[in-house]
Amino acid sequence: MRYFVILAFCCIQCFVFAQKPGRYRITFADKENSKYSELRPEEFLSPKALERRAKYNIAITQQDIPVNQWYIDSVLQYNARLCNSSKWFNSAIFECDSATNFSAIQSLACVQSIEWVAPKHKAQPDATQLQQEPKHVVPYSEFYSATHDSLYGNSIRQIKLMNGVPLHKAGFMGQGMTIAVLDAGFLHVDSASAFSQAWEEQRILAYRDFSGANISVWNEGYHGMAVLSLIASYLPKTMIGTAPQARYVLCRTEEGATEYRVEEDNWTAAAEFADSIGVDVISTSLGYSEFDDSTQNYTYSHMDGKTTRITIASNIAASKGMLLFNSAGNSGDKPWKYITAPADSDSIITVGACFLNGTITSFSSRGPSKGTSLKPDVVALGFYPAILKSNGLVQVSGMGTSFSNPILAGMATCLWQEFPHLPPHTIKQAILSSAHRYFVPDTVYGYGIPDFERARFILRMGMLQQTFDKAEVYPNPFRQILQVRIYASQSSKVSIRMYDMQGKEMLYKTFQMNTLLQTIEIPEAASLSAGMYTVFVQFDNEQQIMKVLKK
Structure with missing residues (x-):
């Protein structure tokens, strides 16, 4: 029976x-009986992929065998x-x-x-006619020496919010780094003027449809076009992406006309391809929880950082030495409310959306995930950034974590370019540590808005290992504004007192330290008479005393 x-x-x-x-x-x-072997990885991994594994001491295993x-x-x-x-x-x-x-x-x-x-694939072609933004011929070097922000056009909004301009001015605009964008297609990217510089310099290394439909990635998918524009656009005086000199790999994994779990398989295949050719960063503005077939739906309990197929794949991708970014989702004001897969992965930097004034948008999906890390990780501008529209023209419009995510991913790529010897988890930690709510994170903002100049300083000074409080004054001697740079090991109330040589208190300031590193300007010091002064910086549990000369 x-x-x-x-x-x-x-x-x-x-x-x-x-x-x-x-x-x-x-x-x-x-x-079994594969023609490939872990002993001959050069047969299925590119030299750049093998270099990455060697740099971070990542073993080749059976998992890597096709x-x-x-x-x-x-x-x-x-x-x-x-x-x-x-x-x-x-x-x-x-x-x-x-x-x-x-x-x-x-x-x-x-x-x-x-x-x-x-079911079988269903195409969703887009017939929007392409227009061309005029392109001003401006060499990259002008960005390195510019004394004003006009070269960025309206895209200065999203870059300045993260204090990313100094990183570009220092010459780090993504050169030599490779970013894979996994999305729903890349409408007009083959012909829009915003991407012509990348094509001319042969920096679009590969493009592929991973759905198996064998259709052109250029004929549908405005979403992918918009996402890529925030990273790769080079239209001086109109719009500049956050990593405009990087190399790009474009992978179509999302199927816009339908929603089924197969898209997780598409994404996994694309991530494996990205790994095999040596990609450094993967940017994904997608998320999965509910499907056209309700029997495939996930519940919030599945958002635990280890259950859904795409989250498991993300964890594996990160273990190969790549840095992954994913949008938090746009469900903050919807019944679902929370992040979706793969944003629940502890290995991913999950990006929420804020307004230009730094406050969170209502739609930005909330954490926490059921995993071990706080979600979202950080936030960036996701309401009305400068962006490329489906007709090829730049507008300040649109909203979504789909847009805040690539803005941040591109900027992070430039940061990693400056510190190529550091592993991805160190770059990730520097980004989190630089954020404006680092000591007071929550499930709405995560750690807040990253400050990339602060992240650069943290990495240069090796501050991620710091376990003590410290302050320094500069310039010393000074003539006008005095600055006090504060390093803190935890959230604390900090007070600054300044005394003349007779012991008279000349000024007093107090503030709450919510970030790992903060610089306080003291413009009142400009009115002090010339001479020597003593500065007392009081932390919660210790005090630092410094001498400073006013000229």
């Missing part, structure tokens, strides 16, 4: 499969079509129809499981 039940169940499965054309995830049993091609071919012979594959999960997505012999596929010894994940 037991055997009859099992046989009946298998027959029912085959019947259901045969009646339901679409895309199926087939997981394979092993990676899916056995013989297993894939075994399935293809039964009228299935390959869409993509995943070496990390040892699986592949196949499109099947009524001619597919599921019974034969199920009987293959190499097949572990078969799962329907989506």
Whole structure:
């Protein structure tokens, strides 16, 4: 009787499969008899990918071995079509129809499981006509020496909020770094003037549709175009992206017309591709919780940093030495309210959205995740940034964490460019430590808005290992404004007192220290008479005394 039940169940499965054309995830049993070996990684990983692994002491394992091609071919012979594959999960997505012999596929010894994940792909072409922004010929060097912000046009809004201009002026605009953008297509990116500089300099290294639909990534997907514009645009005096000199890999993983779990497989395949060719940073402005097939829906309990397929894939991608950024989501004012996968990953920098004045938007998804880290991690401008519209023109418009995320990802890429010897987790920690609410984080802002000049200082000074309070005054001697730079190991109330040589108190200031590093200007010091003064900086548990000369 037991055997009859099992046989009946298998027959029912085959019947259901045969009646339901679409895309199926087939997981394979092993990676035996592969033509690849961990001892010959150069056969499946690029020199840049191998360099990254060597730099951060990351081992090559069975997980890196591609899916056995013989297993894939075994399935293809039964009228299935390959869409993509995943070496990390040892699986592949196949499109099947009524001619597919599921019974034969199920009987293959190499097949572990078969799962329907989506119907056939549905295209969503965009007929928006392209217009061209005029392009001013301005060499990059002018940004390094500019004494004003006019070269940025309206994009100065999003960059200045994070104090990113000094990083660009120092010559760090993404050169030599590679960013993969995983999105829903890249409408007009092949021809819009905002990206012409990248094409001319051959910095768009690769583009691919990972849905398996084999359609042009340039014919649909305004969302991806907008996201990329925030990183890669080079339209001096109109719009400058946050990493305009980086190299880019464009991966279409999202399917705009529908929402099914197969998009997690698409994303995984793209992330594996990015890893294999040596990408440094992955920027994703996507999130998954609810699907067109409600049986695929996730609940909030699934947002634990380790359950959904795309979150597991994100964790693996980060373990390969890449730095990942993901939008928090736009559900803050909706019933769901919280972040979605893969933003729940502890390995990802999850980015919320704020207004230009620094306050949080109502739509920015809230944390916490059920994982071990606070979510979101940080926030950036997500309400009316300067952005490229579907017609190719720049406007200050749009809203969403989809836009705050690439703004931050591009800026972080420039930071890592300055400190290429540091591992990704150190760059991540510097970004979090630089944020304006570092000592008072919450599930709305995370650690707040990063300050990239502060992050640079933190990395230069090795402050991430600091466990003490410290202050310094500068310039010394001074003539006009005196500045006090405060380093703190925790949130504390700090007071500054200044005395003349007779012991008379000349000024007093007090403030709450919410960041790891803060600079306090004392303009009142300009009115002091010339001479020597003593500055007392009082922390919660200790005091520092310094001499300063006024000329």
